[in-house]
Amino acid sequence: MFNKQTIILGIESSCDDTSAAILKNNAVLSNVIAGQKVHESFGGVVPELASRAHQQNIVPVVHEALKQAGITLRELDAIAFTAGPGLLGSLLVGTSFAKGLALGLQIPLIDVNHMHGHILAHFIDEGKPIPAFPFICLTVSGGHTQLVLVKDFLDMEIIGSTIDDAAGEAFDKTAKILGLPYPGGPLIDKYAQEGDPHKFQFAKPQIPELNFSFSGLKTSILYFIQKAVKENPDFIAQELPNICASVQQAILDILFHKLEKAARENNITEIAIAGGVSANSGLRKRLQETGEKLGWKTYIPKFEYCTDNAAMIGITGYYMYQKQLFAEQSVSAKARMNF
Numbered sequence: 001m002f003n004k005q006t007i008i009l010g011i012e013s014s015c016d017d018t019s020a021a022i023l024k025n026n027a028v029l030s031n032v033i034a035g036q037k038v039h040e041s042f043g044g045v046v047p048e049l050a051s052r053a054h055q056q057n058i059v060p061v062v063h064e065a066l067k068q069a070g071i072t073l074r075e076l077d078a079i080a081f082t083a084g085p086g087l088l089g090s091l092l093v094g095t096s097f098a099k100g101l102a103l104g105l106q107i108p109l110i111d112v113n114h115m116h117g118h119i120l121a122h123f124i125d126e127g128k129p130i131p132a133f134p135f136i137c138l139t140v141s142g143g144h145t146q147l148v149l150v151k152d153f154l155d156m157e158i159i160g161s162t163i164d165d166a167a168g169e170a171f172d173k174t175a176k177i178l179g180l181p182y183p184g185g186p187l188i189d190k191y192a193q194e195g196d197p198h199k200f201q202f203a204k205p206q207i208p209e210l211n212f213s214f215s216g217l218k219t220s221i222l223y224f225i226q227k228a229v230k231e232n233p234d235f236i237a238q239e240l241p242n243i244c245a246s247v248q249q250a251i252l253d254i255l256f257h258k259l260e261k262a263a264r265e266n267n268i269t270e271i272a273i274a275g276g277v278s279a280n281s282g283l284r285k286r287l288q289e290t291g292e293k294l295g296w297k298t299y300i301p302k303f304e305y306c307t308d309n310a311a312m313i314g315i316t317g318y319y320m321y322q323k324q325l326f327a328e329q330s331v332s333a334k335a336r337m338n339f
């Protein structure tokens with residue numbers, strides 16, 4: 001019914017990274033990512049600038065992905081693209097491009113949910129152990145914080161999520177308060193490695209069930225910094241590593257409180273993390289340590305598949321291709337998308 005070897009072009013443009021990848025079955029032949037430095041000084045992604053940059057980047061990025069993979073357009077079996085969730089203007093660029101190219105080549109079009117992509121990145125063939133179903137995935141990114149019960153490749157259930165900010169936003173907004181450029185997550189990670197995680201304490205949210213909240217933490221950090229800087233204008237410069245380590249500790253405490261609860265309540269010991277924040281070195285270390293303590297088998301994605309990338313869209317496309325879950329040409333980009 002379908003080729004033994006399936007060649008898929010994956011396209012990702014949901015936020016501020018334009019990416020294209022070529023997959024042969026579940027193996028990545030190329031994964032090209034063009035970031036957008038234009039947002040750095042704004043403290044966050046500027047949607048209008050993002051979609052314009054995607055328009056400039058999409059053709060060269062796809063071209064480069066094909067070149068690196070040694071694949072021609074005619075060899076593609078399908079095109080998988082991020083249909084949502086994300087910034088509508090950004091999504092529209094990848095969606096329109098994928099639709100046009102699939103129509104021109106007369107090959108199937110596959111509309112991928114970006115959040116499925118983050119999770120299924122664990123199944124990219126790397127010769128490493130892969131999670132066994134059912135497993136729990138803590139997906140932490142700039143836009144989402146979700147606890148997902150993954151029953152099969154395309155059968156997933158959100159069992160907890162944030163009621164306000166995402167974990168990545170907590171990192172990025174703290175960075176902004178500290179005067180660091182966007183995205184601040186990687187910088188907080190870097191400074192935290194030199195600091196004392198117990199030096200400063202911040203408010204802990206009391207949120208029911210498996211849900212998260214980070215807006216109270218953000219406010220608590222803001223007031224704390226404002227007060228400290230009033231007393232000592234050099235406070236941030238003098239204490240940056242300790243502030244970063246303490247903030248990171250507070251975010252990880254919130255995440256792990258609920259991750260451990262989810263594992264316990266569902267009696268599951270296969271535990272994965274995914275999304276941009278899963279690149280955080282403190283989070284990766286803590287997952288490993290908690291896993292050893294609680295007898296979990298833990299799965300941490302390769303660094304380049306944590307933050308947004310098209311390889312994760314390609315692998316999701318591969319599993320959808322096998323089920324012939326194809327989109328019509330009338331498919332549209334969706335800022336919000338059902339799980």
Ligand code: KG4
Nearest residue numbers: 141142143168183185276277279280307308
């Ligand atoms: O998954 P992603 O690339 O994009 C979204 O789908 O949102 O995640 C981006 C988020 C940003 O908030 C960024 O600050 C955060 O991931 N991030 C990190 C690290 N690397 C990226 N946060 C903490 N530590 C890191 N090392």
Ligand code: ZN
Nearest residue numbers: 141276307308
């Ligand atoms: Zn993402």
